[in-house]
Amino acid sequence: MLNSIQNENCYDGKIEPFPVLAIIDQESKFTIFDASEDSISQPEVRSPGQPFSIIVHPFGYDDQDKVNGFVRWRVTGKEQWNEEPLIKTDSNKWEGSWTPPDSGTYEWNVELWAGQNHPIKEEVDPKEVRFLKVERKDLILAKWHQLDKTIFCNINRLPIAKENDVFLLPVIFPQNQKGLIGGDSKGHYSMDNNITDSSSFGELTHKLASNGITLGMKFPIKCSNQHPFYLSEPHLFNDEGVMDLIGEGWESRRKKWENVFRFWIVQGVEIFSIPEITCFPLSFWDQTIQSLRKDFPYISFVTEEKLSNDFHNRMISAGFSNFETDLIHKGLTFDHDQSTIDKSHDRKSLEEIECSTKDENIAIKTEKLSTDEYLLKIDNEDSSNSRSVMISIKHKSIELSNELIYYARDLSNGNAYRWSGESNEIFLRTGQEHLQFLIEFNN
Template sequence: MLNSMQNENCNDGKIEPFPILAIIDQESKFTIFEASEDSILEPEIRSAGQPFSIIVHPFGYNEQDKVNGFVRWRITGKEQWNEEPLIKTDSNKWEGSWTPPNSGTYEWNVELWTGQNHPVREDVNPKEVRLLKVERKDLILAKWFKLDKNIFRNINRLPIAKENDVFLLPVIFPNNQKGLIGEDGKGHYSMDNNTADAFSFGELTHKLASNGITLGMEFPIKCSSQHPFYLDDPHLFNGDGVMDLIGEGWESRRKKWENIFRFWIVQGVEIFSIPEITCFPLSFWDQTIRSLKKDFPYISFVTDEKLSDDFHNRMISAGFSNFETDLINKELTFDQHQPLVDRAHDTKISEDLECTTEDKNIVIKTKRLSTDQYLLNIDNKDSSNSRSVMISINHKSIELSNELIYYARDLFNGNAYRWSGESNEIFLRKGQGKLQFLIEFNN
């Protein structure tokens, strides 16, 4: 899917309305058809905040009849429909438009009838519902740079990029000669010692995020016999290293994978490139991506696996993104002396910070170090289990909106968490009793 969407369809240029045919059927209602067979094969794609227009050509009605209609739309999974009217713009042409506010998958349909009053409303026929895939505009227009493992050896030598461009990391997990993830009992929570460590990864994510660069990573899902999941339940894996996510207890195993994605998201990863999505069932991706996007709506899942048209559309419906981009090799452009990007910094923050959590076993104390730096001392009174903890942050002088990006660096391991808004998540490993985070607002 990295090579399946035309960028020019999602820029600021004019986009032709989506064509619809409507033919009078029974009583006063119309049957709705797409005007192009191609539109049935693949959902339309737009960027968030970009209007989606529909043009309807009704046929078979008497000229003296009054034609009325509207377009319904909602984000997939919601019960409530929104309605926008269809307006007559020509002798036999009605147009309507609606604007998806955020990225995600939307459902929409058109209803048309003759007469002053709307016929008795029935439930929307699922066969009449169409899909609209809405992506982040910054990712659609971005250049994607594919880095190699040597990037961690000299983080100061990065490609010259623009704000909102994407840097895609190679596989950083410990793996065997076949590329299966897992070595010496370490899996997707770990990094290959020959590639990176927690400090160098934190240094990289902090530098990219502070310059507005979006970070992605390649994320293989096949496991070796040394992966901790395999060591715990070897009978759940086939010969290719694929975990059973269909049999009894599959939901608890799905949750384990979701927690791994959550771990890397709070480290600053926003895009996961999955090379073999068909190894896992559609239900896995649907539930996992839906759950993750409730807390992290900005993330994206992509793949470059070759898919049939039918499966391609099903994966889009399950939450995968659809970008067309050339992956630029990092060695194309280097300049040791130029900054990564030329970007003005935000205004410094100088007021005190308050951090709280609903976890009764967590005590947080804050200390102001400078006008834009704060130290968080976290005392974990229950370190018997690993868990995620939600931290609520309040600043007395500014509103911490989701658009404001700031960073929390774990001073024990160097990991940099990319935070936004008032509520953010940290991951506590088993045995972690005391932690210190440096909060920085000067990016």
């Protein structure tokens, strides 16, 4: 807890902000804001649009002093801070609040000072910063269903679920006998042919997306000696199959993993369950998750690994989610007479869309097929390498907010991608010159 510090009021020189004792107001349950150097506070958790309020008790000043203050907040990784005023409600009590607009990890702190002018403060002391975790409301309330490998043979017999429930896929990558990922020079970009193929995977993702189900997948990160990453740089792996992400050139290797996550995100995966997060350093997860969320703010990373309280809190601060939900292991049953989702939400009449990209080697055309469906044609003039391409899409009659979910179905393989907002990413493979997507707004 903060120690009391008596500051002398000095209006002629630099005015230091007062030390404060902040209390988080969470439904009348008050928690002391512990700011000691050796403490690591677990972030509070909110959902987007839910106000985050605090009560501040400053000390080290006289009742006659004019005290001002604000609560400062920003998305972790951003440079610009937002500020909301603190309002005095009692002789030694100030209150303030701010509302996180989207899911993600936020930083916040409190400042109070005496006098009219705010003292110049070039940087915020990291020890004064606390975190707020904002999770998707639908995932907080969702039921999580752990699927087994037979799911791809029983796509028409899915577990009965409600809209926004989570279906978590088992490991679908090729593995060796020890469970390490990699076989026949294939790795995290490939599927084990004994489990599924691109056609069955596309059929499943389209069915889930059409019913509003969120898709997650188990994602082990230890590699066998047949993994492409290992084959290209075997000296960077230890005996357990863990890549070196600390030594020289680690950032380029981190980017390789980020590209793998991007590949599966555009396939429709929104949640990654990592069994062994402690194999990779904290800096890897922090940078990777923050980078991915710039383009895909809705994605989540979770783990079932048993962690110490200290490391658990560090991973939450790095971007991992903690939904504290039990996985439902159900037999595959499907009730054809029971609707799996509620589609009673209002739909507006859609008329025309406009698609574009900043990639100079990409040409885009759109064709209206019906009131709710459009054909998106993509011509790739540079197919010499694989890459991700950001597609901007605008509708002339409605605002495509991040809350509006619609779908893009790859007509070459049937894969359905869950899109939201005006910017979404597609992945182009080497040699892929033409792509066609069916944009569906009727789900």
